[in-house]
Amino acid sequence: xxxxxxxxxxxxxxxxxxxxxxxxxxxxxxxxxxxxxxxxxxxxxxxxxxxxxxxxxxxxxxxxxxxxxxxxxxxxxxxxxxxxxxxxxxxxxxxxxxxxxxxxxxxxxxxxxxxxxxxxxxxxxxxxxxxxxxxxxxxxxxxxxxxxxxxxxxxxxxxxxxxxxxxxxxxxxxxxxxxxxxxxxxxxxxxxxxxxxxxxxxxxxxxxxxxxxxxxxxxxxxxxxxxxxxxxxxxxxxxxxxxxxxxxxxxxxxxxxxxxxxxxxxxxxxxxxxxxxxxxxxxxxxxxxxxxxxxxxxxxxxxxxxxxxxxxxxxxxxxxxxxxxxxxxxxxxxxxxxxxxxxxxxxxxxxxxxxxxxxxxxxxxxxxxxxxxxxxxxxxxxxxxxxxxxxxxxxxxxxxxxxxxxxxxxxxxxxxxxxxxxxxxxxxxxxxxxxxxxxxxxxxxxxxxxxxxxxxxxxxxxxxxxxxxxxxxxxxxxxxxxxxxxx
Ligand code: NAD
Numbered sequence: 001x002x003x004x005x006x007x008x009x010x011x012x013x014x015x016x017x018x019x020x021x022x023x024x025x026x027x028x029x030x031x032x033x034x035x036x037x038x039x040x041x042x043x044x045x046x047x048x049x050x051x052x053x054x055x056x057x058x059x060x061x062x063x064x065x066x067x068x069x070x071x072x073x074x075x076x077x078x079x080x081x082x083x084x085x086x087x088x089x090x091x092x093x094x095x096x097x098x099x100x101x102x103x104x105x106x107x108x109x110x111x112x113x114x115x116x117x118x119x120x121x122x123x124x125x126x127x128x129x130x131x132x133x134x135x136x137x138x139x140x141x142x143x144x145x146x147x148x149x150x151x152x153x154x155x156x157x158x159x160x161x162x163x164x165x166x167x168x169x170x171x172x173x174x175x176x177x178x179x180x181x182x183x184x185x186x187x188x189x190x191x192x193x194x195x196x197x198x199x200x201x202x203x204x205x206x207x208x209x210x211x212x213x214x215x216x217x218x219x220x221x222x223x224x225x226x227x228x229x230x231x232x233x234x235x236x237x238x239x240x241x242x243x244x245x246x247x248x249x250x251x252x253x254x255x256x257x258x259x260x261x262x263x264x265x266x267x268x269x270x271x272x273x274x275x276x277x278x279x280x281x282x283x284x285x286x287x288x289x290x291x292x293x294x295x296x297x298x299x300x301x302x303x304x305x306x307x308x309x310x311x312x313x314x315x316x317x318x319x320x321x322x323x324x325x326x327x328x329x330x331x332x333x334x335x336x337x338x339x340x341x342x343x344x345x346x347x348x349x350x351x352x353x354x355x356x357x358x359x360x361x362x363x364x365x366x367x368x369x370x371x372x373x374x375x376x377x378x379x380x381x382x383x384x385x386x387x388x389x390x391x392x393x394x395x396x397x398x399x400x401x402x403x404x405x406x407x408x409x410x411x412x413x414x415x416x417x418x419x420x421x422x423x424x425x426x427x428x429x430x431x432x433x434x435x436x437x438x439x440x441x442x443x444x445x446x447x448x449x450x451x452x453x454x455x456x457x458x459x460x461x462x463x464x465x466x467x468x469x470x471x472x473x474x475x476x477x478x479x480x481x482x483x484x485x486x487x
Contacts, residue, residue, distance in 0.1 A: 250392030275383030284357025
């Protein structure tokens with residue numbers, strides 16, 4: 001269990017059934033939330049005044065649902081995963097599959113050092129190959145200049161580590177491209193690296209006789225990789241009348257499809273990023289940087305491929321029957337792996353500014369950016385498994401649309417209690433859609449109007465203008481509030 005999380009288990013049965021207030025209380029059991037932190041969860045995630053300090057031309061604050069995925073156990077440690085996301089079913093799917101994996105398997109993680117790449121573009125060098133050689137010879141001085149820019153980073157054990165140089169043939173002729181490799185420790189590192197790259201301009205121009213143009217971090221952070229691996233017994237998927245072996249075979253076929261087809265790989269990876277982005281946004285990280293890095297890495301072979309790999313362990317009792325579930329239970333565990341660039345930070349950017357991002361990092365309880373990256377990789381892998389499991393069983397829409405039904409009800413004009421009532425009715429009927437929600441609301445409104453007419457007839461006179469009207473009821477027979485836009 002996770003020491004950082006008071007040794008508490010992230011296995012919180014029934015968390016989803018609690019009310020919002022009760023969830024905040026439960027969370028406070030897991031990690032002590034101050035009154036201020038609770039205030040930010042309940043009332044004001046980010047004040048307009050603080051937002052005004054963060055970006056330009058602020059006119060307000062944009063909210064997103066902030067949830068917590070439960071049940072995650074990564075390398076024997078329990079984590080609650082904070083997620084900021086507008087898409088329903090992502091948090092529930094992650095929590096459910098994390099539970100299956102903790103009960104029937106395990107997740108392990110690892111990562112490289114947090115090395116970011118700063119790119120320096122040199123154009124017009126009279127002899128590009130000689131320029132390359134001169135830069136490499138000046139390695140020590142280059143690292144010295146770079147490290148002078150960030151004594152704090154040096155103090156915490158980071159700093160510029162190496163320089164690499166290529167001569168790139170481009171449509172505008174050869175260019176000398178230097179890569180400054182910087183250990184950015186607990187920072188995402190873009191600002192740190194950009195500052196160093198800019199500071200090297202004059203020195204590199206003098207050295208090469210060329211002109212330094214772009215000096216900026218690369219988002220293909222392939223020296224800063226996080227890895228996660230999970231194994232899970234097929235029996236984990238023996239749910240709802242499904243055969244776990246067949247589910248695993250389905251998952252392997254789904255993976256083979258993604259491996260063979262970029263159209264599918266894009267959606268496969270979108271599922272991975274559902275989990276990673278939600279965690280990145282919640283913790284105030286630059287999710288565009290993570291997205292850019294992930295997709296560029298997915299295309300590193302020259303073809304766009306899945307970020308995850310899925311296979312079966314060879315240790316099943318009848319592994320020789322692989323791929324043919326009709327030959328009996330194969331038993332080999334399902335193995336999932338992910339390797340993904342992870343330019344994440346615990347300091348810098350919005351991580352230490354946004355009040356809810358600070359709460360999110362406290363909930364997560366990680367102590368280094370490397371650990372955050374490893375957890376993010378594990379979350380992406382679990383999210384991918386959750387999506388494939390749904391796709392090869394009931395189909396993604398059943399679970400997704402049931403949870404999405406509330407959004408549909410709101411879009412159709414439901415408000416207050418009517419949201420839950422319209423959503424439940426649509427789920428019960430198995431007809432979740434904007435049109436159906438509108439019909440239910442119209443029906444409720446007509447029923448309410450009939451009630452008013454009956455009342456007026458009984459009273460035998462027009463009621464005073466300000467008399468309260470009865471609430472309309474949907475077909476459920478209960479009494480929701482009148483919809484905001486029901487006609
Ligand atoms: P930053 O400059 O705010 O913080 C990093 C600095 O914190 C380091 O340079 C160091 O001086 C200091 N520091 C203190 N303790 C540290 C520790 N333990 N480990 C590491 N550094 C420590 O932020 P950053 O991480 O350099 O840059 C992140 C920001 O840059 C994000 O907001 C991102 O959106 C933005 N950005 C991104 C891109 C891109 O991805 N292409 C480009 C430009 C800017």
